[in-house]
Structure formats: C-alpha cells, structure tokens
Amino acid sequence: MSIVLYHHPFSRASSVVWMLEELGVPHELRFVDLMKGAHKAPELIALNPMGKLPILVDGDAVVTESAAIGLYLADRYSLGRLAPLPDDPLRGTYLRWSFFAPSVMEPGSMAKAANWQFKPSQAGWGDYEAMLQAMESAVTGREFLLGDRFSMADVIFGGTLRYMLRFNMLEPKPAFVAYSERLAARPALQRADARNLAIAKEHGLNPG
Incomplete structure (x- = not known):
C-alpha cells in the first residue's frame, strides 16, 4: 500500500476520501489531530510547509491542495475514465471546473460573506453574481460537468458545492440542489461519508 492520506474528517481531506473511494485503490488514512496542532508538527511541515491538510503521499510523490490531489490521482490511476485523455x-x-472550485468558488464566497471591498475586475474570482451564473451553467441540462460522464472534476467542484450548501454559504438554487443530490446517490460518496463519520466518532468528534 503506497498511498497515505494525512486526514482529519472535518478538513478538506474528507473530500480526498471520496476521491480514493471513486478510484478504488488501496490506501491508508493517517489521522492528524488538528485540535492538538498535530498538523504543525515538524514531520508534517516537512511534507507541506503550509502546515495544512490534506497531504497525500504516494510512494515518492507528495501532493497537497485538494484539487491538485484529485487531478493527480485521476491522471495516475484513472486516465481515460475519471480523467479525460490529454x-x-x-x-x-x-x-x-476543477480549478474553478478553489480559485473562484472559495474566495468568491468568502469575499461575499465577509463583505470584502474590491474591484471585481481586479480579483481573480471576479463578480459573485457572475460566479453563480457560471456555476448554474455548469450543472444545468446535464447530469455531470462533462454531460452524462462523471469525472474527478465532479468530486472537486461538486464536493465544494456540497460543503457550501451544507453550511449555508451558497444560495440553494434548484440546479445546485439537484446536482448535489445526484452526487449524493453515488456509492463511493456514501462510503466516504460513512468512513469520515466513523473516524469522527472514533476520535470523539461531534460532526454537527
């Protein structure tokens, strides 16, 4: 077993569990106690100087940032299936859409919630309403982002969308809710949710 995911069920590493379940590749989840600051331990800083999760180690490869992890895993283990060929x-x-999640959805939603003052033309994430329209266009009239074909982009984009809906960070537009429900029906996501919940309970964490 070469893949190790440094994991906490309440971090972005929880979405990587879904990625790994979709791939069906052997892996180990290594719990990192965020409440005790274990993510700032020297051995983890050596892997990710940001001191953040997720961290994926695959043999000699070390990958951080959840979107990058998803693209890496799909290219290496599911090229032509979960990742379109070049x-x-x-x-x-x-x-x-894989890059849209971390570079537009996350900062765009934070800017809206915190009422950041900025010129949309000067921010990489642009205008909030335009962001919502783009997201709607991505999931309207098709089952998944690539049409009827599920891909790792749905895990990256869809995982972010599901999180934002869950915590009321995003207007529950019908297209978003319907897309989220389609993703929730996937057995791999159901397995990932169950694993994350079980690990939370094992460590006495309240899933809320």
Missing part, C-alpha cells in the same frame, strides 16, 4: 476535447472543460 487529446480528449472534454479535457479543457474538466480542467476548467
């Missing part, structure tokens, strides 16, 4: 025209759409 010459597939869908590859561009796949990459677009």
Whole structure:
C-alpha cells in the first residue's frame, strides 16, 4: 500500500476520501489531530510547509491542495475514465471546473460573506453574481460537468458545492440542489461519508 492520506474528517481531506473511494485503490488514512496542532508538527511541515491538510503521499510523490490531489490521482490511476485523455476535447472543460472550485468558488464566497471591498475586475474570482451564473451553467441540462460522464472534476467542484450548501454559504438554487443530490446517490460518496463519520466518532468528534 503506497498511498497515505494525512486526514482529519472535518478538513478538506474528507473530500480526498471520496476521491480514493471513486478510484478504488488501496490506501491508508493517517489521522492528524488538528485540535492538538498535530498538523504543525515538524514531520508534517516537512511534507507541506503550509502546515495544512490534506497531504497525500504516494510512494515518492507528495501532493497537497485538494484539487491538485484529485487531478493527480485521476491522471495516475484513472486516465481515460475519471480523467479525460490529454487529446480528449472534454479535457479543457474538466480542467476548467476543477480549478474553478478553489480559485473562484472559495474566495468568491468568502469575499461575499465577509463583505470584502474590491474591484471585481481586479480579483481573480471576479463578480459573485457572475460566479453563480457560471456555476448554474455548469450543472444545468446535464447530469455531470462533462454531460452524462462523471469525472474527478465532479468530486472537486461538486464536493465544494456540497460543503457550501451544507453550511449555508451558497444560495440553494434548484440546479445546485439537484446536482448535489445526484452526487449524493453515488456509492463511493456514501462510503466516504460513512468512513469520515466513523473516524469522527472514533476520535470523539461531534460532526454537527
């Protein structure tokens, strides 16, 4: 077993569990006690100087940032299935929405919630309403981001969308709710949710 995920069920590492379940590859979850500051331990700082989770170690490869982990895993273990091939025209759409989650959805929602003052034309995430319209366009009239084909982009984009809906960080537009429900029906996501919940209970954590 070469894949190790440094994990806490209330961190972005929880979404990586879904990625790994979709792939069906052997792996180990290594619990990191965030409440005790274990993510700042020297051995983890050596893997990720940001001192954050998730951290994925796959043999000699060390990958951080959840979107990067998803793209790495899909290319290495599911190229042509969860990741379109490099010459597939869908590859561009796949990459677009994979990067949209961390570079637009997350900062855009934070800016809205905290009432940041900025010029949308000067911010990488742009205008909040335009962001919502783009997200709606991505999930309306199709089952998944690539049409009827599920991909790792759905885990990255969809996982962020599900989190934001759960914590009322995003307006529950019908297209978002319907897409989230389609994702929730996936057995791999159900297994991942169950694993994260079990680990939370094992460590006395309240899932809220």
